[in-house]
Amino acid sequence: MSTPYAKLPAWADYGLIPLINLSVAFIVAGFVVMLVGENPFRAAVILVEGAFGKGTGIAFTLFYATTFIFTGLSVAVAAHCSLFNIGTEGQAYIGGLGIALVCLSFDSVLPWWLIFPMAIVAAAAFGALWGFIPAYLQAKRGSHIVITTIMFNFIAASVMVYLLVGPLKPVGSQAPQTRNFLAGAELPKLNWMIELFGAKIRSAPLNICFLLALAMAFLVWLLIWRTKLGYEMRTYGHSPKAARYAGISETRIILTAMMISGALAGMMALNPVMGDQHNVAIDFVSGAGYVGIAVALMGRLHPVGIVLAAILFGMLYQGGAELAFEMPAISRDMIVIIQGLVILFAGALEHMFRPYIQALFASVSPKSVGMQAVKGKGA
């Protein structure tokens, strides 16, 4: 017989449990802060105020969140097809190359609203290409996607280093980066949006890529749960045998899913490249691809969860930077530890507290759990 498991009401599943996990992560992080001789409560206040206290802080938080939304969505799309895309980092990096080519070619002749769509297409196409090769090797040769995508991160890094110290570097420049883009390749800021709420902003990089990211989150939701392609991807993701039975081509679905995943990763580059730095510099992705894995897992592979998790990580990045500035004992590495703890409790140990919570719910109100299983005892 099947063993029925107690089920939790949705609000506990999607609200209470993540909240508990997060709280525990912060409590443990608090102990770490105490260990280095700082006051954890003051640290927490600085972190939160740094992220959300002022208009500029909010803008920075959302700027980082934008990046993580793209990489989180990228990981999630592949994961729905049971492909663990660790190559988001490299796909984003190569996406940057596509953007550089478009911007460097047209920034002197076209306005931003013409360059932006072209750059989106180029970023997505380059990212998709970088996802396509490992996907092809997986589908046709059985090379494991986890291994190949990791390798492709290194290849991407090497290719970009070569290009940025060579062909793409302006003659005479000492910096390993492209020349700065002209005004035609600079994206409009969204600072007015935050100023609407009365907050003051000095310079902050939040730009229209944030809106693009939200639009992509919606499109990913549409793709996964409302299209035939998404249905096929999920079928393959849950059971390759069922997909074969249903006449879904394994090769086609792996290639498609990885190309969409790569395209989303590539689009991530728009945010820092066109929205902030206005050039393509070495290592501009700086680990956002890997953060995307944590964001996707924490967001339970659902776009809404991913947006929320991305904002949380944006907060940790922005508030963490403030914290490192305000409390010299807390170095940049300490911030990484705190982020690591969040990933550990919210991602890896996600189910640690679940059994206790279920037991609690079952004893307090048996009706809230497992009613479906009762009804399931029909015929």
Added chain:
Amino acid sequence: MAQAAIELIGINKSFGAVRANRDINLEVTRGTIHGIVGENGAGKSTLMSILYGFYQADSGEIRVAGKPVSINTPNDAIALGIGMVHQHFMLVDNFTVLENVILGAETDALLKSSIAKARSELERLEREYGLEVDPDAIIEELPVGLQQRVEILKALYRGAEILILDEPTGVLTPAEADHLFRILKQLKEQGKTVVLITHKLREIMAVTDTVSVMRQGTMVATRVTRETTVGELAELMVGRRVLLRVEKGQSETGAIKLSVKNLTVKDSRGVTMVDDVSFDVRGGEIVGIAGVAGNGQSELLEAISGIRHAVSGEVMLEGKPIELTGKADPGELRDRGLAHVPEDRHHVGLVLAFEENENSILGYHDDERYLKGPFLNVDAIMADAKDKIEKYDIRPANPRLKTANFSGGNQQKIVLAREMEQDPGVLIVGQPTRGVDVGAIEFIHKRLIAMRDQGKAVLVVSVELDEIRSLSDRILVMFAGRIVGERGPEATEGELGLLMAGVEHQEAAE
């Protein structure tokens, strides 16, 4: 007065709000074979898991040999002399018999004395109970029947006085099952107590002394086996009278709809699984393929349905050939009117993590009815799912419920509804009622016969001989990848059993 080996008194066990066991009382007499029957989900396995220490009862008392005991882990159960032979063997495939037997009962680091002791003890047990197995054979090289013997030896080696067997014959040939029953009787004569969990009533009648019937978590009756009948037990199990044999009229056969010629299929290791098989299925008939699991039936179905590539041969669907080598596409075959209910509904026929409505279009998700451009037509899919739920009495009637939360019988109905409602010309069905309870079996059989009466060609593969015999108009028996005989539905079980065991085939070859 015979003494009770086990007494269960007022056992209750709930999972969340599901009451898997309700106030169960059971007394098993020492030195008898006691059967426990019930539909899937009746609570048999839960009860035995409580007795073996996998679960703890919420309330109630367990007595072993008259003394109240608490069993919190399987080790407690073993210490009390209770051994269990699981439905899915708990053996290490690449260990020898001997190594498996001492696993978990080792006494020294280098195993030298453990092995020596185990060897002599094993020889004694084998002699005493007729459980011959080569102690140095590797498990994966042994046939399933012998692997099961190793499981029994494992339990006996640990000093089991009470042996629980969970669905032991599911994987055995009729001959192997008979041998198992002889072993069980021998164990009984030596004073051991056996608890046999099964849903096969015939086995209960053949081997047990006493039988207890469970239904929906409660113990509904205990009978002395020779004073009861299969009919009575079946009725107790489902709470109403069921047709054990489906009533069906004479079939009116039409043109050949599915024709298989010289089909040969190899598995991924290159072993020939289907060997030069030829047969036809006409409209208006059910052709049943009998055979012990693993004799090529699965591969045959997979090849015909386009899931597995064939090496050679020809399959004609409604007179037109099917692409067999290389580019077979199950989706295209569906469009041509070939519906397939696969053997493994958990991994192939369904995506258990999907909602019911999503599964009701699996494989037909290309169909325009379910789509609006590239988008799924959610309203149409829902309406369609609701319609099928009603027609096939799928319970609970909730198309949004996760498929894993349906019972086995209802899951099978989801697959059948999907495949039959497409009005296919040819329906191929693997294990139509595996893991399905009696009530649903009757429903499924009636549906299959209705398909036949509509003039469809139906090909059924099942390891349940009863099912093959009651459904089929013609029976083909497969052994070692070949069709070794064709019989009518009036063939006796013994006759088919011999064919399934390859006896006639081997004699003919000699």
